[in-house]
Amino acid sequence: MNAMVLKKIGTELEWTELADPHPGPGEIRVKVSACGVCRTDLHVVDGELPDQKVPIIPGHEIVGRIDLVGAGVEGLSLGERVGIPWLGHTCGVCPYCRSGHENLCDHPIFTGYTRNGGFATATIADARFAFPLGETGSDVALAPLLCAGLIGWRSLVIAGEGKKLGLYGFGAAAHIMAQVAQRQGRSVFAFTRPGDVATQAFARQLGAIWAGGSDELPLEPLDATIIFATVGELVPRALKAVRKGGRVVCAGIHMSDIPSFAYQLLWEERQLVSVANLTRQDGVDFLRLAPAMSIVTKTTSYPLRQANQALADLRAGRFEGAAVLVP
Secondary structure (H helix, E strand, O other): OEEEEEOOOOOOOEEEEOOOOOOOOOEEEEEEEEEEEOHHHHHHHHOOOOOOOOOEOOOOEEEEEEEEEOOOOOOOOOOOEEEEOOEEEOOOOOHHHHOOOHHHOOOOEEEOOOEOOOOEOEEEEEHHHOEEOOOOOOHHHHHHHHOHHHHHHHHHHHHOOOOEEEEEOOOHHHHHHHHHHHHOOOEEEEEEOOOOHHHHHHHHHOOOOEEEEOOOOOOOOEEEEEEOOOOOOHHHHHHHHEEEEEEEEEOOOOOOOOOOOOHHHOOOOOEEEEOOOOOHHHHHHHHHHHHHHOOOOOEEEEEHHHHHHHHHHHHHOOOOOEEEEEO
16 A cells, blocks of 8 residues: 655655555455545644654545455445544543543544544544445545534534524635535624635635624624634634624634633623534434535545645645545
8 A cells, every 4th residue: 555654743744655454353444535634634744733643644534445344343344435534443431432422532543643544545444433425425525524524513513503603714614514504594604814805705605694804703793603723813703703692612623822811702601612523423413414415515636645735735725625635
C-alpha cells in the first residue's frame, strides 16, 4: 500500500510505500476510495492535539470497500462500501461508555490521530465503528459526511431546536449543516471571515437568509449559534449574538484561547457548551437521515499524492465546502 505519512510534527506529509496491513480479530481492511480533508488533520500535522504520535497516517473521513475481514467480524461483508469516522474504538468499560457517552471514553482510539487513517490506499478499522453506506451517492460526495457531517450533526442536536441558527465559520461542516437546518425549517445566519464576500455569497446560495462577517451582528437575536471556526475570539461575539436563554456551541476539537469577556454576555441564562467527538448512534442517526434530506456536498478533489496541497488550501481557505483525497 501507499500512504501520505506524517513523520515529524510540523513537517509535510511524505509519500511512503508500506507493507499491506492485515486485520486482526474484529477488524476489517478497507481499500480507500476517498478520504475527506478535515481541519483536525491540520491540528494533527501542527501538533496541536495532546499525546500526538508519529509516524501517523492522517485522515478520518474515509469511504472505501472492505477487501479483507478479520476473525469474529459480524454484519459486514467483503466488497461492502463503508465509512470510517474519527472515533475508531472505545474501551466499552469506563463510566462514560457504560452510560451511553462513548464520545467521552477514557481510553479511545481516534482514526488518523492515534491509529493510522485514510490518507492511504488502504486502512484497518474496528468493524464495530465502521458505518455501512449502501450504494447511493458517490464516494467523494459521501466522504465529508464522515466528520464534517457527523460532528456538525451532533453540534446541531446540542444547539437545540431553536429556529434562528447562526453558523460561525462557513466551511465543510457549516455548508452541510446549513442544508440540514433548512430542511428542518430553521433560518440560517452565516458568519464568515470579515470581508469574505465570496463565502458569504456561497452561504446565500445554500439558503442562508443572512450572511456577513464574524465581526457583525445579525439584525435580530439568534436562538443558538455553532462555532465551527477554531478562533476563540468568536466565543464572546457569538454570545452577544444570541438571545436570553440562547446557546453557543463550540464544535471544534481544538480552539485558540478564549479571551476574557464581561459576565453580562453570559448572564440571562445563556449557555456555552462544547462538543467532543461523536458516538456511533450519531452516525447511525445522521447517515439514515442525510439521503432523505438530499444533502449536497460541495467538494474539491485532489490526488492522494497532493495531500500537502489540499492541507495548504484548507489552511488558506482557497476552496468552498470540503476537500477530498482520491487514491
